Amino acid sequence: MSRIGRMPITVPSGVDVNIGESNCVTVKGPKGTLTQNLCPDMTIKLENSVLTVERHSDEKQYRALHGLTRSLLFNMVEGVTNGYKKELEINGVGYRVAKEGKTLVMTLGYSHLVKVDEEPGITFEVPDANKIIVVGIDKQRVGEVAAILRGKRLPEPYHGKGVKYADEHIRRKSGKAGK
Numbered sequence: 001m002s003r004i005g006r007m008p009i010t011v012p013s014g015v016d017v018n019i020g021e022s023n024c025v026t027v028k029g030p031k032g033t034l035t036q037n038l039c040p041d042m043t044i045k046l047e048n049s050v051l052t053v054e055r056h057s058d059e060k061q062y063r064a065l066h067g068l069t070r071s072l073l074f075n076m077v078e079g080v081t082n083g084y085k086k087e088l089e090i091n092g093v094g095y096r097v098a099k100e101g102k103t104l105v106m107t108l109g110y111s112h113l114v115k116v117d118e119e120p121g122i123t124f125e126v127p128d129a130n131k132i133i134v135v136g137i138d139k140q141r142v143g144e145v146a147a148i149l150r151g152k153r154l155p156e157p158y159h160g161k162g163v164k165y166a167d168e169h170i171r172r173k174s175g176k177a178g179k
Contacts, residue, residue: 004071011050012049017077034079034137041065042069084139085136087134087166088131088146088163089132095161096129097130103116109153157170
């Protein structure tokens with residue numbers, strides 16, 4: 001049995017879970033609504049505000065989908081309850097970020113400004129000139145947008161300049177060896 005797939009998901013009060021036809025799950029909570037089509041071969045049950053996922057076979061494919069389905073459900077419930085956020089830091093001389101309306105404007109050492117617009121369900125917070133916080137209810141989208149922002153100027157290993165995750169450690173290389 002999958003250790004992750006076996007664990008039940010407690011649905012907090014104020015969160016409504018609707019399991020539709022062919023495992024189309026809709027989760028409504030205080031932060032918003034998420035809908036996702038999950039594998040129709042898994043059995044999802046909601047009893048006494050506890051979600052459980054069961055599989056009908058012990059084949060390798062279904063063992064893998066068991067834990068995945070449970071994790072996706074848990075992330076949906078957690079997202080509409082608390083939300084997700086990713087923090088990014090900008091390092092470098094002259095590198096900074098500002099927010100103009102719903103647009104993130106980054107100065108990253110290029111000859112032009114890098115502008116990124118907010119997507120539906122994703123918001124940017126800029127507490128200071130060197131920090132970006134990506135906030136949303138969909139864990140996958142928050143991570144994807146944070147990766148797109150990081151990709152605008154990847155951190156380089158010699159001086160550490162660029163956009164990096166707040167909890168990321170950049171392995172530094174030494175420069176040229178002198179004679």
